[in-house]
Amino acid sequence: MTDTSLPVSASQPQPASSPWIYSLSSGQTDAQLLHSDVPVLLDFWASWCAPCRAILPLLEKQVSELQGQVLLFKVDADQSPELLQRFAVHSLPAVLLLQKGKEVDRFQQTLSEPQIRAFIQPWLVAPDLRIRQVRDLLRQAEQAFATGQAERAMRRLQQVYASTAGQEGMLAQVLADLLNAVLAGIRQQPMGSAVRRGLLQQAQQWLADAGFALLRDPRVQQAQARLALLEHEPHSDEIATLRQRLAHFSNASKDADQVGETALLLASALAAAADYRDALDVLMAFLQTSNPVASAALRQRVQARLIEIIDILPDRVLANQYRRQLFALNVF
Structure with a gap:
């Protein structure tokens, strides 16, 4: 077993349809990809190497089918002499299998698809x-x-x-x-x-x-x-502006719907900024103080938004507390 401990890495990844296939060149570094628990296939190839061209599609097919259980790194041998020396690759084709940066196996001849699968299989993770x-x-x-x-x-x-x-x-x-x-x-x-x-x-x-x-x-x-x-989601000063507007409104009959609309805007902005508890408090305060002067339609919208935010609250214990408070208001 050879310890390569190679400080190289993926350059630009392939399209999202092949998130497990990368291209390597000398002088790059990415410890996660070469030292993870996922096995790594290191395929040395060259444009003039016919066996290399035959093997590569089979490797790509296997890696794609295994869906993240193994990664494939393609190395252009003509452009990466340092990697050839580091891995003691003297002829092509050459496909190495690495585990946590260490070479554990290799093959240097043309293999069929079943043979490639058998080569990879013992190293797949649980x-x-x-x-x-x-x-x-x-x-x-x-x-x-x-x-x-x-x-x-x-x-x-x-x-x-x-x-x-x-x-x-x-x-x-x-x-x-x-x-x-x-x-x-x-x-x-x-x-x-x-x-x-x-x-x-x-x-x-x-x-x-x-x-x-x-x-x-x-x-x-x-x-x-x-x-x-x-x-x-609010702009930088929107929440502060809405808070000031809400503070200036009264809950008198003539202003109740205006208060409710502002409360809805503020609560939505707070929830979009992940300040869920403050958003719920704003809506709950409106429901507690506006009855019966606010219109039924507005109260229903406030209740609906309140329930939406309760449902996405990460803290489920806190969510249940607000749900009990809402039912205690007897608004349904």
Whole structure:
């Protein structure tokens, strides 16, 4: 077993349809991809090598079918002499299998598709390890968003989504986690920015691709509702302005509906900014003080928005407390 400990990494990834296939060149670094628990296939190839051209489609097919259980790194031998030396590759084709950065096996001849699958099979990870890897990728995406690396974060999230395709039970939770991760990333981007629009479009695409059963899952519905609130996301000074406006209104009969409309705007802005508790308090205060002077239609809208926010509250104990308060008002 050879310890390569190679400090190289993926350059630009392939399109999202192949999130597990990368191209490598000398002098790059990405420890996560070469030192993860997921096995890595390192395929040295050259344009003049006919066996290389025959093997590559088979490798790509296997990696795509295994959906994240193994990664493929393609190395242009003519452009990467340092990698050839590091891995002691003296002839082509050469396909190495790495585990945590260490070479554990290789083949240097043309293999059939079943033979390639048999070569990979002993190194595939167990399902419980895959779950841990998904969680690790989600944490990496969260950290990347927090440090302004939105493109890197989305690569990790795309790997997570693609790796759980066809696993309905796991995918429901993963899809919800992905939507929430994108939502957190969106909130860290300037309003109107291209990155922000791209993140939202990716989340909407995941939802569009989801089957009916997934869209009915409560976890996915909750995350989807949080995303929908983004249309109410406030500008920097909007919440303060709405608070001032609400403070100046009275609950007299002539102003009750105006108070309610302002309360709705403020609560929606607060919820879009993830200040759920404050949003609920604003709406609850209106319902407690406006009866019976506010119009029935307005009160129904306030109740509906209050229930929407209760349903997406991350703290379910707190959500139940607000639900009991709402029923205690006898507004239904």
